[in-house]
Amino acid sequence: MLKSGYINFFNVDKCGLYRMFSDEPKHLRLAETFSKLSAWKQERNFEATNPWDARKYRNKTPCYWHEVHFNKVNGDYLLVLWKGDSDRHGPLYGITINPDGTTEKAIKQTESNSNKPMVWGRPCYYWVIPELNMIASIKFDNSRTDSKMFQEWVTGCINLRVDLPEAKKITTEKEFVKIEFPADKDDNYRYSFQFDLSMKSLATSSVEMKELAKKVTHIIKRETVSIKAVDKRRGFAKFFQRFEVPYTSAENNSSRQVELRIESKPTPAEIKSIIEAYAEDHEPGSWERTGFAVEGTNSIVWASKYRLTQNMSLDDGGSDIFGAQELYNYILANRDVYLEPIRKDERQQQEAANA
Known part of the structure; x- marks a missing residue:
């Protein structure tokens, strides 16, 4: 069955470890951030990829990492996250959690008869494009997009879960995470991880x-x-x-x-x-x-x-939830078409700046 969706593009305004009032990060630019996140994900079961302790962070929407695909040629990542959800606006899906932490195929709530523990929610699809320093969200009728949650989830994972061997994490009295580099004798600063996105639209110079x-x-x-x-x-x-x-x-x-x-x-x-x-x-x-x-x-x-948005239509292969590699293969086949308007807009900005 064909499913129609659309892609929204976001500028990555900040990604990395920043000193106060600094515009340039010391480490953890986009490619490095998602490389570390992917390595961390491989060592965690599904439930352990929610960065927030539900008892401590009750105001945070649970968000889990379901799948990831990495393209070694162009450096892209395709993430399938799982947004914990309980509302009835559209179909709700459950992911079965096995005793060893592995998961089974997501199924509709109306089709569930399993006695195993389940995490109810909906998928969120994100395409990470380090080449252009951009993120794209991909929306289908049965999925969700939440850029605020995505930014908080990435920040929460880096601050609370992902190990940074060369750094030391310090939590302040107000529960802000600060990062130091004690082995670097010339660096006495504290850094904070920042991940900020803004919607991509045509430049005002267009x-x-x-x-x-x-x-x-x-x-x-x-x-x-x-x-x-x-x-x-x-x-x-x-x-x-x-x-x-x-x-x-x-x-x-x-x-x-x-x-x-x-x-x-x-x-x-x-x-x-x-x-x-x-x-x-x-x-x-x-x-x-x-x-x-x-x-x-x-x-x-x-x-x-x-x-700046793009439409897409692809066969779901009989499954309600797209796999990370399956969805990325479709994107890869159309990648230049999707990215050309962005590249054209950037060329126009550069021409206007040089005029």
């Missing part, structure tokens, strides 16, 4: 974005908001409960699809920021969208047009 900025008259914001419960999200949605809603005769009278039109003339940099915020919070094709009304037309230019 011709398209500059032309858009000249014509924008309004920012369009669509949200689905509750008219009963308190909405804790940022922005106008949390205030919607204050308004009386007439003619609430729809079948579902607990929420409404709302469109807000704000008069605005954003700069290219501000448009880029809006696009990146949109891409993090919304999925393609949903009602919840952000866009721009432009002068001289009644149509809306949706921010997703300027997001």
Whole structure:
């Protein structure tokens, strides 16, 4: 059966051990970080790849490392993580844990009749691209993407689990992990591991974005908001409960699809920021969208047009969960097609900088 998905790309703004106020890491750039993570993973059973003690870090979403594939030629990694989940929005899957710590094939909750311990959740697919210093998330209908969780999981693994033989880890009173290098007599500094991502969009130097900025008259914001419960999200949605809603005769009278039109003339940099915020919070094709009304037309230019994303469609081979090597083989066959828009955008940035 064919499954359709889409790829979102992220810049790796920081990855490594940083001194305070430093922009350059001492160690653990992207390739080294995932090399150490992969070596650590090989020595752990499934349950031991969640970096957080559930009793101590109750606010952390459990996240486990299911599979990894490494391409020795180009240095790419394909990770299949397992996000602990219990909601009912879409199919829920369970991974059976055997007494020796190994796992069995993930199965739908509705098909489960096993008495063995299970970890319930959904897969998360991440493509690590050290060549471009980027991460890509891959989303299917039955999977999840959570860049915040991914950043926290990588940081948690490095800080709390992965052994760094040449370094000494110190936990402060406020439970921050600091890293020292006692064998280096010329280095008396303390470092912290940082892993920060930002959504990749077209550069503000692109011709398209500059032309858009000249014509924008309004920012369009669509949200689905509750008219009963308190909405804790940022922005106008949390205030919607204050308004009386007439003619609430729809079948579902607990929420409404709302469109807000704000008069605005954003700069290219501000448009880029809006696009990146949109891409993090919304999925393609949903009602919840952000866009721009432009002068001289009644149509809306949706921010997703300027997001660097790719669609994919591949046969699942009868399995609901893709294996790391299986998914990467498909990516590898289309790798140059997926990465060419990014390379083109980088060339445009370089040309603009040299102009």
